[in-house]
Amino acid sequence: MSLVELLRVTGLSANDISTLKETVAQAAIKCPVVTALQLHQKEGPAELSYGYLSTGCQQLDKFLRGGLLSRGITEIAGESASGKTQLCIQMCLTVQLPHELGGFSAGAVYICTEDVFPNKRLVQMVDLLKKRCHIPSVSDIKFTDNIFIEHAAELDDLSFCINKKLPVLLAKGQVKLIVIDSIAALFRCDFSVHEAAKRAKQLSAFAAQLTKLNCQYNAPVICVNQVSDVIHSTNGATQGSRKVMPSLGICWANLVTCRLMLSRTNETVTVRQRDDAGNVVSCIEANVRNMEVMFAPHLPNTLCRYIIDHDGVKALS
Template identity: 45%
Template sequence: MENLDLPPKIVTSAKRAGLKTLASVLCLSKPDLERATNLNSHEVSILVQAVSEAAYQTPIITVLDIKHGKCHTSMIVQKLSLGCPRLDAFLHGGILSQGITEIAGESASGKTQICIQLCLTVQCPKALGGLDGGAVYICTEDAFPSKRLHQMIQMFNEKIGSEMASKLKLGDHIYVEHISEMDQLWHCITQRIPILLTRGLVKLVVIDSLAAIFRCEYDSHEIAQRAKHIQSVGAKLNWLSSQYDVPVVCVNQVTANMKRSSNPFEPSVVPALGLTWATFVKVRLMISRTNYRLNVDSQGSEECRPGLNPTESVVRSMEVVFSPHLPKDKCYFIVEQSGVIGLA
């Protein structure tokens, strides 16, 4: 307080009122400050202004500063690549490293495929769109698809080359947890995962899926408790993400959209867990299978056409439902042996 550039009368009154620290001033409302210091409202405004400026340590950065690399890297939100340039372009670089990204969709839409791919890309160096660390994969529905993981690792290794592949050892840095109850999930995100995050072993947390826990375990009379648990988990996951600067990806199931009966333009399904959960999600992506399949002719040109030919890949859509940095937009992708691939 002593170092503030304030008129002596204000400094003396603040001291007399016992306001010795910046926090003690900022914790009081202006009327309370007037009562405590006997200063008038104009003098209190000068005091609050000076204290606020002194307390605000974080320098303001502009977009131009970021572009020119003039700010500290910790101020830039990193992105985690999806491992496909087209999908990365659609997401303006990839999954945000701060906050919860939700991937919602019907069964077999490709949610798990995207998550497995993220577990591989996260291990790549930052220059290649990764975050230089492993992943925790929490399974709540089926057993972890290890066979599929190994198939994707094989193909991914071919893409990055044998030298990088032997350096990264992709299969060794994915920590899988099978969880079926809220208590286990809570223990995992409050006790076990922070240990891995603190040691820097993990740079991505995946929960596949949250809905499975909250949809099965609770009876109808436990709605309030369920909402409380969803809030606790959402807040804890957001805290983990911001504390350790890692992306948290949550898979969500979908539920029938009741509004559709009155408005046929409404989507037929919406992500499960309602508004209680949605408030904790930063980016919501909805994926679904379309009725189209990708046909590649003998010259290699691609065409999406309606049909059920099992030798052609199902065209799937990825839609941004809400996001602080992305427009509401849609792109298309397929799932191949090598993983998830965006379409032009």
């Protein structure tokens, strides 16, 4: 209401109305004003603070300027076998590490929509991580007990999971990482080409809920995405001789905070595995892969080469 209307309705003086408006504004304001400097120096309110989750590889963390940004939705896109799931599993382990080792000292929720969760590989990665890390605080972590696995075969299952189950787990402080592997599988199959508007609406609602949980609990969200071939366009990343783009279109792209694209190359390198004394114990040939930052609020559009070996995902120096 305007001042004139308020004067008429309430019968208060102009001064009183000004005081009333200020008092109501103070009480109703949800998000206090924070300056860019305060944000940078992490002096703002808790709900605006952010951190980085280690990827489990120091070089990769350096490339990502600290690791995975805890704020917003991070998309990991790439064609089949590019390493999306490997990277996600690796981060389900690093999130359980103490803060000084780049983790958040909490578990993870892993929502599978495509394949069954690769349990064997998880156990292998846990064993190797424990062997590499001789710190008691790491050896004592029961990594596999802190990963909550959900299988969502349909959109309704996914919706139930993120709206009902996730808030409970997050509220208990048991988890600090949400992985959806993959978002594309359900949203690509459940809608026909003529249902783009309906799909966009559902995607927005889905992203809004994830963003809400992300802000409330400062828990990073990773959405794995598939890729689509780009026909007659100069945009998109090159995978082999093909140009590809993350799927789900422009609506989804606008809901994502940070987009990373993984791809395989034909190049191979010899990786020497060493024991604690530095002696070479084995040599393996590994495929070189690329991680490209397609967009992110804090990163330039750059590329990092990496490999996957027994231990997991590692950047090449």
